[in-house]
Amino acid sequence: MNSLGFDKAPSATRVVVAMSGGVDSSVVAAMLAEQGYDVIGVTLQLYDQGEVAARKGACCAGQDIYDARTVADKVGIPHYVLDYESKFRDAVVEEFADSYARGETPIPCVMCNKTVKFRDLLATARELGADCLATGHYVQRAMGTEGAELLRGRDPGRDQSYFLFSTTRDQLDYLRFPLGHLDKAATRREAERLGLIVKDKPDSQDICFVPDGDYARIVTKLRPDTAQAGEIVDIDGTVLGRHDGIIHYTVGQRRGLGIAAAEPLYVVRLEPNRRRVVVGPKSALGRDLVHLREVNWLTDLKAGDSRRVSVKLRSAQMPTPATVIAGVDGAAVVQLDTPQPGIAPGQAGVFYDGDRLLGGGWIARTELQPELAA
Template sequence: MPESRLLDPASAAGLFDLEKPAPESRIVVAMSGGVDSSVVAALAAKSGAEVIGITLQLYDYGAATGRKGACCAGDDIADARAVADRLGIAHYVSDHESAFREEVVETFADEYLAGRTPVPCIRCNMGPKFTDLFAMARELGADCLATGHYVQRLMGPAGAELHRATDPARDQSYFLYATTEDQLGYLRFPLGGLPKSEVRELAVAAGLRNAAKPDSQDICFVPDGDYAKIVKKMRPEGARPGAIVHASTGEELGEHRGVIHYTVGQRRGLDIGGQPEPLYVVGIDAAEALVKVGPKHMLAVDEVSLVETNRIGPLPDVQLTAKVRSLAKPVPIILDGPLGSGESTTIRFETPEYGVAPGQAAVIYAGDRVIGGGWIDSTTGCAA
């Protein structure tokens, strides 16, 4: 197969927006063991810069060996090391299991225990993947830190901006809204303008052993998708049974196996029959072990309160949109309050949004540019 034009040294160097000539530059690449970060390492190596790969070991190596859908553990560390050897670059593994457990996994369990719907990938990016890697790259004297995320870093009038990837099917901007301006100035996302098919072609051209490796699925530390099993193991009190009640009447309709098995918007698994219309989870009272259900119209949300907000760059005077789930389409909103510096704010939807759950993130956009966002603390307009 002919070598891709993106593996030309000059073209590869251009993807990293280096301020110095490539031979005088040092790039640290976050290597998870997947094909995306491996291609970033290959492009960095092709640029002519000195390249150092770093893999964070985030959870038990042995337990993750051979598991599909994992990352930063088990076979993925071996894949990252093999890619580094193939490319002739330095590679280091840093044990961050304790920090990952405390900052991501424990929080994940506590959120479900409180009846909320967490997004651990954002927590991971806010903690080990960016904060810790950022510090390590700085200590190594790197000119930038590059990752395999599908987002774009574009220069605007006020500096670096975060934009959606050109391939909407791969866009990961929802998970990176908490990136700070300081971090964005140092980060590079060379895959943001590429489709996945071309990334795999690059992997083949570079002779990477993981060129055909499947993408990770679900949450990395819950590769079988059974998150409740993880939460129950860590927080057994979350499996306390309780009543399923109608949100309007308070009528008891059934019994549940613990609030950790339910999220707002859920329809399946309620095991309630004989109702005139389909019922959904519209609210969870974790303290009373109550799962509240109701018809779909009770899921309608007019506004949400956000906490721990972040803003990237100036706030433009244009129509803003927001996503309340990673796969949702951005919808028009009105921002009612300050955004950024950890402050709380409110966003109002121009038309009601459905299935909005506390614990999720709301990410705000101006066109393709990520403005920022925050954690959903509460919702209004839902009849639960």
């Protein structure tokens, strides 16, 4: 077996590497080329080239395409740039705006992995006759009793498994993650050893198409209704103030409410149909039932089955003990051992057994069981 798990020589193994122009994917391409694999670099153009000059901190922009091509030339591999601007806009940017319009807090990185990268680019890799698609994600892939498994990255500070919960079993069979056993410092040392120009390049922003952080500007341009003014009310419906659009709020938010109160207030929920922001004390944030939609399983769990897991409800949150119950039509319910604050619809509930990712889904709504609410 070679280092990618194929029973043939590296030179007989074709690998498409998704090259974003950053240090991680550049190191993947260079490492695999050094090991003798038949490597093809592919970079996705996600923005109009006339608009990317000022997008500092974005990925898949003009400078990134140049950097990816420069790395490919240095390590001696072919490099292609694919125009995915329309695919990215339809699958990621438009959905991002729709999610905010529904009063959710979306995760566009997950949608990009689910659609543009692991659906469209993966299909292109197959068309190119590749044995696998390799990326610079900090996750690990291993073979287990149920086939290929997705594991957390070895470095907890860099682990990106939360953002890959929608990866299907068929996709996981085809994907490879050569950096999963490294931390970022080790990756940069590899970039320096390999003489790559990106060795000191900063990481891109989380939301690549909002490099200035002003996501409200993009959403209101696409969905003007999200900028309509409305009321800020307490949990009993008493009007406490006004807001300039629900786009500016998310569940669990404390700062920026513009309300004077005897105790700190937090956003408890958003009611987009009524253009209302509901606020309350921190004690009103706790929820212990989380309803999920579009759940993707990387383990064998049928409708009605339950399993003890640890679950992450935000990317930066530590996992918390819970029981997940599989439903029908992609639904599931997570019963948390202890109520958690600030669980936002539009984020993801991702299940783990130790380091193994079992699956996950989008948070549709939350509840607090009556006996705990009393």
